[in-house]
């Protein structure tokens with residue numbers, strides 16, 4: 328568990344929570360993978376569904392669209408995300424829970440997670456927990472960014488390793504954990520009957536490089552911004568990242584900027 332310290336007083340500080348407003352600025356780009364994953368789930372009737380790391384409820388809403396009669400619960404450990412989900416989808420069942428500590432008796436036909444399990448370091452143990460939530464013939468459906476294969480990873484790392492950021496931000500030690508498909512296959516193969524996996528590049532067409540920066544500010548940059556304590560330093564760090572983004576992602580002749588975003592999907596049938 329990450330504990331931040333106030334560097335002046337050496338006392339533990341609360342880790343900043345997620346920012347649903349910033350996150351949802353790119354709702355369409357973030358929700359499309361959930362739509363694509365749901366479309367490939369081969370479970371016609373589903374009465375109980377759980378959305379793990381539901382965030383502000385955008386992915387849960389996709390599940391509701393496919394199985395309108397199902398009982399669907401969204402769980403997330405972020406207070407701000409759960410509050411936003413309650414505000415936008417007041418009729419749904421939202422619970423403030425940590426996916427690493429899911430000690431619940433219910434079993435589900437679909438255990439779903441879009442862009443969330445990478446935030447848990449021990450995904451081998453986590454997948455065991457998630458498979459344990461499946462009803463007979465249920466399925467586990469997961470999407471995670473293949474961040475480690477993206478140009479963006481080099482861009483952020485380059486800035487973070489540079490002075491003074493090498494000492495002013497501890498972000499590299501708090502990054503999400505990304506694995507290749509073989510890791511997930513090996514963990515799941517003895518626990519389920521069948522596994523389907525695929526990887527897709529979404530080419531987001533952005534109005535400018537600032538949009539790339541704005542999209543990653545609430546996710547990929549979060550570990551870095553969370554560990555820079557001075558607001559002026561934060562702004563300087565952000566400016567350096569934006570400069571590198573401009574170099575790495577040049578504009579097209581019409582001014583638009585293509586932002587390829589690679590994502591890994593898997594569906595495991597019990």
Ligand SMILES: C[S@@+](CC[C@H](N)C(=O)[O-])C[C@H]1O[C@@H](n2cnc3c(N)ncnc32)[C@H](O)[C@@H]1O
Nearest residue numbers: 380381382386403404405408425426441443446
């Ligand atoms: C990138 S958002 C994904 C939100 C939504 N599922 C979507 O499709 O856009 C990741 C979410 O995972 C949640 N999360 C991270 N670690 C978690 C944990 N240990 N338990 C529960 N939720 C967690 C975060 O709070 C955040 O809301």
